[in-house]
Amino acid sequence: MPSSAPAGKRPYAPRMAAAQRREQLLDAALEIINTQGVAAVSVDGVAKMCGVTRPVVYGQFTDSDHILRDLLHREGEHALAQIADVLPTDLADADPVDTFTQVARGFFEAVIISPERWRSILLPVDGVPPAVRKYKQRGDTAVRERIAEIIRWFLRDRPDVGSIDVDLLAHLLLTAMQEGGRLVLDDPDAYPPDRLTAMARFMVKSFFGG
The missing domain is CATH 1.10.10.60 (Homeodomain-like)
Structure with missing residues (x-):
């Protein structure tokens, strides 16, 4: 039957x-x-x-763009939680070189811990749909502004502070960290966190003269 x-x-x-x-x-x-x-x-x-x-x-x-936007929002929130504990809560007695070195190390180690998450966050902007590109750009802007705030705090007593393009410096620091994150994802053996953190410290120390 x-x-x-x-x-x-x-x-x-x-x-x-x-x-x-x-x-x-x-x-x-x-x-x-x-x-x-x-x-x-x-x-x-x-x-x-x-x-x-x-x-x-x-x-x-509603569509694939909606999926990607919500995915980036979710993973972005988790990513911020990963590195929140490496950010200083009080900058009053903080050293700028040590602070940015700590942030860099925390970031690169977070990428190692959750590569799937960070691969979605560090996608090249040109490789995503326009609607998602705008979302990523807004996220980058928010992080860049926070970095600029920290830089301005550390530069507040420098006599040449008015001649320093803080926004551009923040942009370059964020770009360097993001590219370092991509290197970790592409070849973690060649670009371990220690190597990238050492370079980050060298760059920040060269600027702040520490």
Whole structure:
């Protein structure tokens, strides 16, 4: 007697609470980025990775840009939590060279601890869709402004402070750290945190004259 179940019918994915399903879909997008690249993130790709239908994905996200934006927001929040404890809470008696060395080391070690997370955060801006590019640029701006605030604090008593382009310096420091993070991800044996931290200290010490 033939089976009453239609041949080849796709099995239903296990039911999940909405919040749990959303995390599952974002985890799938993160895995796709790390194995296939950001261009492979799509509603179809995420659905297949999770073994669900497209409507399940559309129940949480409007399109692939929405998936990427929410993924970057989630991973960005986790990333900030990773390095929050290396940032000084009080700059009053802090040494600028030691402070930026500590931040650099904490950043590079965070990349080593969570490479999948940081690979999504450190994607080249030109390699992501326009909507996601704007989101990443806003995030970079916020971090750059915080770095500039710290620099201004350490330079406040220098007689030549008015001639120093603090915003540009903050931009260069952030760019150097991000490129160092990419080197860690691409070749951790050749670019371990100790090597990159030593270079960061040399650069900061050269500027602050410590």
